Amino acid sequence: MKFILYSSDATLSDVDLQQLLAAAIEKNARLNVTGFLMSHSSGFIQYIEGEASTLDDLYEEICADKRHCHINTLLEANIEQRMYQDWSMGHVYIDDDQMIEQLKCTDGLTLFEILKARTLFLYPNDFSTQQA
Template sequence: MLAHLVYVSVRKRNCTDEEMDKILAACKVNNEPLQVTGVLLYSDSTFIQYVEGKATTLTDLYDKIKKDARHEKPVMISYGPITKRIFPSWQMGSRKMASDNIDFVTDITHQDKDVFQRIMNGKETEGAKVRDLLTKFFKK
């Protein structure tokens, strides 16, 4: 079964920009054989990652991600089946965001901003809302 998983976590201070480069490089190498695609939004203090792939692969991957010492307090905010991938060719797209000034690629509504704040706080669990909003960071 094809599924998605979204989590938010707190980026630790030991996760430097060089460490971010290592994370993204590892994703691009490791995710292809697992047939995992997705995106990672990150700031100096937060990670939001959306991954899609086989359901069991994603839960195994999330178990591994939770143990990574470069972040803490991971919270799964959405997990469930999907009919098709929204990032089919990205082993891991990424975008750095400013913690205090989120820049969306497309126009967003006040409601979208509220949903995003709930995502950042680990409070939004409606998968469709999460997926739709995260695509606004990457698709024009």
């Protein structure tokens, strides 16, 4: 099993976020992929986890998706167990552009730790209600 953490630019006004989330939840449940998506005014930061070959195929599809540009793999590693086993696709919107810019300037491991702390400890109840 492994995880991938990546960022991408996207114009959210061109993306129906609710439709994207509904499709991701359905697809991830079918593929046994879990994780979360942080959206912000200029794109996404996403963490996905699952079986390595499934995740590699999914990430290849994400990279080919025309709604994304400037995709940047921030961190990728093998894992023993899932961190988000109950979330086909948790979601939170971050409207703090300054925070997003700071996150983009940090290294992948530091960003991963920040996002992990934010999603697991500050928003545990939000994810259960925002999974569509």
